[in-house]
Amino acid sequence: MDRAIRVLVAKAGLDGHDRGAKVVARALRDAGMEVIYTGLRQSPEMIAEAAVQEDVDAVGLSLLSGAHMTIFPEVLRLLREKGGDDILLTGGGCIGDEDMVELREQGVGELFGPGASTREIVDYIRDEVGRRRQLQENS
Amino acid sequence: MxxxxxxxxxxxxxxxxxxxxxxxxxxxxxxxxxxxxxxxxxxxxLTGAPRLGVTGPPGVGKSTLVDALARHHRGLDRRVGVVAVDPTSPFTGGAVLGDRVRMNDLATDPGVFIRSMATRGSLGGLARTSKEVVDVLEAFGHDLLIIETVGVGQTEMDIAGTADTTVVVLSPESGDSIQAMKAGLMEAADVLVVNKADRPGADQMVRTLEADLHMRPAADWTPPVIRTVASSGDGLADLTAAVDAHHRYLTGSGDLERRRHARVRVEILAVLRDRLWRRAQRDLTDHVPGWTEKVLAGEATPYTAARAMLAALIDDDPEDDE
Amino acid sequence: MSDEQKTIGPLGHRPASDDPHVTVSGREIPLVAGPEDLKDHDHARDLGNPGEYPYTRGIHPDMYRGKPWTMRQFAGFGTAVQTNERYRFLLERGQTGLSVAFDLPTLMGRDSDDPWSLGEVGKCGVAISSLADMETLFDQIPLADVSTSMTINSPAAIIWAMYIVAAEKQGADIARLRGTLQNDILKEFMAQKEYIFPPEPSMKLVVDTIEFGTREMPKFNPISISGYHIREAGSTAVQELAFTLADGFAYVDAALAADLEVDEFAPRLSFFFNSHLDLFEEIAKFRAARRIWARHMRERYGAKNERSWLLRFHTQTAGCSLTAQQPLINIVRTAYEALAGVLGGTQSLHTNSMDEALALPSEEAVEVALRTQQILAHEIGVASTVDPLAGSYYVEKLTDDMEAGAEAYFARIEELGGVVPALEEGFFQREIADAAHWYQEALEREQRVVVGVNRYVDEGETQQIPILRIDKEIDANRRRELAELRTGRDQTAVDAALARVVRGARDGENLMPHFIDAVRTYATLGEIVEALKSVYGEYVEPIII
Incomplete structure (x- = not known):
């Protein structure tokens, strides 16, 4: 089924720098996706609950404050607790290589640093969601 | 699935x-x-829980009002389901659905469920399946259902056909720009709200709306004009009272029964149309090129083609519908 | 949303083609400029001499020979103890002023032990929750002698109160304290989004600080009207210039409405701009800013005091121009951006560190950044002559264009009813988002080259430079410290002081004296902000994608 991909885009934590989140939200919309934009200052609980209610395929978090090692794992834990284990958790911000590796090991998807192109992000979400939907259909 | x-x-x-x-x-x-x-x-x-439609032009504060209404009903321990509809871009098929932003206080309330929908090519303010998504929320046990859509004067009757009570929201800033859409908005409204009523121009707007309402033919229910400041909560009690009054009017007058009767009728027809169309697509699409050639060659008209295909469809065994 | 919005605004200069000869703001660059570009230009009217109206060429006749710019590196991380050490390191190496970076919880008016602070404490700056932290931050640093800039906005008045009491406790005469409070809430609503209260009470707090500063602390700049963050959010150079100055006028209007005299407070208004990659465009922006401000202050507001006409500004090089790839080359970018700031006549300068696209700067990176400024000041000769680009056809034309572009925006903002209604309606946010979107597209089409990112990419690059890490125990440690603070203070005094804050806010009094009383009892930042929220409420912005 070629249904629209739904993505939740959120600014996690107290950080208000939303340039990246907005540029990405626009790019995802322009690529034909339905973007649920929750705006600023979202707690992990708010993000996970919204992801479940909206039945999104992916959650994209933008986070420039350095709190990524706290917030990503917490969102992941809550998504799993709420039965959203199949939802892709991805995102971007000022995240060093070492932290990216650690978060990926915990189950977070690809993370995009400064300089990533929106095309890379769109392609990644489309491919990864497609792969996961295929798995779901075959299970 | x-x-x-x-x-x-x-x-x-x-x-x-x-x-x-x-x-x-x-x-x-x-x-x-x-x-x-x-x-x-x-x-x-399905429980028959009340359905409230909230519509109006962009930027008048609909989401803030929905948030405030939902919180009011949570205070009365009612479970609230919200469907918020935003337009799909006709160019890309994508959409940005941003209504949750104004409902942050409800984001983690287990008695509230918010679902954002894109119109996905539907021409009205509603998505084609908004009503069905509301059905799911109702069957899930919500005591009040709120449907929020953008209304610009042409599409409000959609929401009026789905909701028991339709609240049309305007703000003083809408002023002149709503002239063109006013007729449609007024026709759909069971309750009119002037939000951001603390801003200049609010009094003028309320007076104009009331004057317009007096011009309407006499009816059993005249939509009240309520002033609110959703961000501070002012006027909310008046609004919920007006909505309750409308609900009492609907039940008392038998109008609710009539509306729901009409809704079921529309629903049956919609299901029927949907099924027929799906079947036609499945069974007849292959025949269209052949008939097209015949019409072009002057051997048939579009009408004979349609009659022949419809006859073939109805002769089919309905049992193998799915 | 913005489907219908196809341009970047009146002077966005969105290029029609994929012409590579455009500035970082999308303005087309002429092959050569000549006298015909300046036919409307009048030397006496538009330039004048350095130190003379309209100050296009600079605010002092002798510029940096008379007074070198202040080298002010923005710094702060972790706890007050750690940041205090960093400050002393910088002062020992020749830095001439302090600039405090606060962590996000502090910027948002939350204590380190607030649940929302988890994971954010000490990450982007220093955590300050009470007067006790402020005393530690400036331990052994004589506040009477060191000018101190504080980058804080929504809760600025409260943090300023803590600074004032900390200085008093050191024995300083507060009337002699020098420094700058950022305190620019309007650009928060437009760009950086670190707001708490709605625009109206937020403006009231700003006016309170201006009024208090005018009366009690005449050497302190109570506000630094900032374009930096507007630019970082993706605006063009013209937008940065126009929106910043529009904010400046809005503060002037607010202060006048509070019955202050323009010449009482205007001399203490200061500015803060971004210095981006496009050398000439940036220089023109700084020159135009001075001219516009002088003209408006004199002609529109009727200011008589020459000091009211002067636009004094701090510059920071563009953080958003730094790349995570090949971080060492950021030193070169920063040096050119700093050069633009100096050629544009800045009063103080922060040079970014090479590793800032990755994390907070390490000590080594900070030192290189400071040395970059010292080379500019002492080795390459640019500090010895005033406004050396004056008379350049291209730079003068750009300066005139910048002014015209800003005036076009002022007219548009006026039509929308002023700065506050325009931001409540999302005007600035939409303009900035559109410009950011255009820039991203230009990058992806490779119309703009970014070395190391979309050209000259170093395949297989791995991060080599050392990165400053904040210890993971900071959250727990801070919670313990605050618990001790709360049990050790006189709670009755705290409650009484907070009640006075609430009453003062309700009655519309100047809150500075109430804040000073409250912080003296060791009431925390979070407690005072909560008290204000109970009166003012919280702001939710319109959604502009």
């Missing part, structure tokens, strides 16, 4: 699982046989 998944998901849904409810909404939204199976299973669980 595969059928085995549907059964499992329905079981979880009836046990109160929110994730399952969300998945059923997706199935319903995506349409097709899965959607019908889901809706059929849910139909007996």
């Amino acid at each position: 595969l059928e085995t998944h549907i059964d499992q998901t329905l079981t979880a849904f009836f046990a109160g699982d929110r994730r399952a409810a969300a998945r059923l909404m997706t199935a319903v939204e995506n349409g097709g046989p899965a959607a019908e199976a889901v809706l059929e299973a849910l139909y007996p669980k």
Whole structure:
């Protein structure tokens, strides 16, 4: 089924720098996706609950404050607790290589640093969601 | 969604699982046989809970008002389901759905479920399946359903056909720009709200609306004009009182019965149309090129072609419909 | 949303083609400029001499020979103890002023032990929750002698109160304290989004600080009207210039409405701009800013005091121009951006560190950044002559264009009813988002080259430079410290002081004296902000994608 991909885009934590989140939200919309934009200052609980209610395929978090090692794992834990284990958790911000590796090991998807192109992000979400939907259909 | 998944998901849904409810909404939204199976299973669980439509031009504060209304009803321990509809871009098929932003206080309330929908090519302010998604929320046990859409004067009757009570929201800034859409908005309204009533121009707007209402032919229900400042909560008590009064009027006058009667009728026709169309697509699409050639060659008209194909369709065994 | 919005605004200069000869703001660059570009230009009217109206050429006749710019590196991380050490390191190496970076919880008016602070404490700056932290931050640093800039906005008045009491406790005469409070809430609503209260009470707090500063602390700049963050959010150079100055006028209007005399407070208004990659465009922006401000202050507001006409500004090089790839080359970018700031006549300068696209700067990176400024000041000769680009056809034309572009925006903002209604309606946010979107597209089409990112990419690059890490125990440690603070203070005094804050806010009094009383009792930042929220409420912005 070629249904629209739904993505939740959120600014996690107290950080208000939303340039990246907005540029990405626009790019995802322009690529034909339905973007649920929750705006600023979202707690992990708010993000996970919204992801479940909206039945999104992916959650994209933008986070420039350095709190990524706290917030990503917490969102992941809550998504799993709420039965959203199949939802892709991805995102971007000022995240060093070492932290990216650690978060990926915990189950977070690809993370995009400064300089990533929106095309890379769109392609990644489309491919990864497609792969996961295929798995779901075959299970 | 595969059928085995549907059964499992329905079981979880009836046990109160929110994730399952969300998945059923997706199935319903995506349409097709899965959607019908889901809706059929849910139909007996529909409770007749009140449905409130909130519509109006962009930027008047609809989401803030919905947030405030939902919080009011939460205070009375009612469970509230919200469907917020935003337009799909006709160019890309994508959409940005931003209504949750103003409902942050409700984001983690277990008595509230908010679902954002894109119109996905539907011409009205509603998505084609908004009503069905509301059905899922109703069957999930919500005591009040709120449907929020952008209304610009042409599409409000859609929401009026789905909701028991339609609240049309305007703000002083809408001023001149709403002249063109006013007729449509006024026709749909059971309750009129002037939000941001603390801003200049609010009094003028209320007076104009009241004057316009007096011009309407006499009716049993005259929409009240309520002033609110949703961000501070001013006027909310008046609004909920007006909505309750309208609900009492609907039940007392038998209008609610009539509206719901009409709604069921529309629903049956819609299901019928949907099924017929699906079947026509399945069975007849292959015949269209042949008939096209014949019409072009002057051997048939579009009308004889349609009559012949329809006859073939009705002769088919209805049992192999799915 | 913005489907219908196809341009970047009146002077966005969105290029029609994929012409590579455009500035970082999308303005087309002429092959050569000549006398015909300056036919409307009048030397006496538009330039004048350095130190003379309209100050296009600079605010002092002798510029940096008379007074070198202040080298002010923005710094702060972790706890007050750690940041205090960093400050002393910088002062020992020749830095001439302090600039405090606060962590996000502090910027948002939350204590380190607030649940929302988890994971954010000490990450982007220093955590300050009470007067006790402020005393530690400036331990052994004589506040009477060191000018101190504080980058804080929504809760600025409260943090300023803590600074004032900390200085008093050191024995300083507060009337002699020098420094700058950022305190620019309007650009928060437009760009950086670190707001708490709605625009109206937020403006009231700003006016309170201006009024208090005018009366009690005449050497302190109570506000630094900032374009930096507007630019970082993706605006063009013209937008940065126009929106910043529009904010400046809005503060002037607010202060006048509070019955202050323009010449009483205007001399203490200061500015803060971004210095981006496009050398000439940036220089023109700084020159135009001075001219516009002088003209408006004299002609529109009727200011008589020459000091009211002067636009004094701090510059920071563009953080958003730094790349995570090949971080060492950021030193070169920063040096050119700093050069633009100096050629544009800045009063103080922060040079970014090479590793800032990755994390907070390490000590080594900070030192290189400071040395970059010292080379500019002492080795390459640019500090010895005033406004050396004056008379350049291209730079003068750009300066005139910048002014015209800003005036076009002022007219548009006026039509929308002023700065506050325009931001409540999302005007600035939409303009900035559109410009950011255009820039991203230009990058992806490779119309703009970014070395190391979309050209000259170093395949297989791995991060080599050392990165400053904040210890993971900071959250727990801070919670313990605050618990001790709360049990050790006189709670009755705290409650009484907070009640006075609430009453003062309700009655519309100047809150500075109430804040000073409250912080003296060791009431925390979070407690005072909560008290204000109970009166003012919280702001939710319109959604502009």
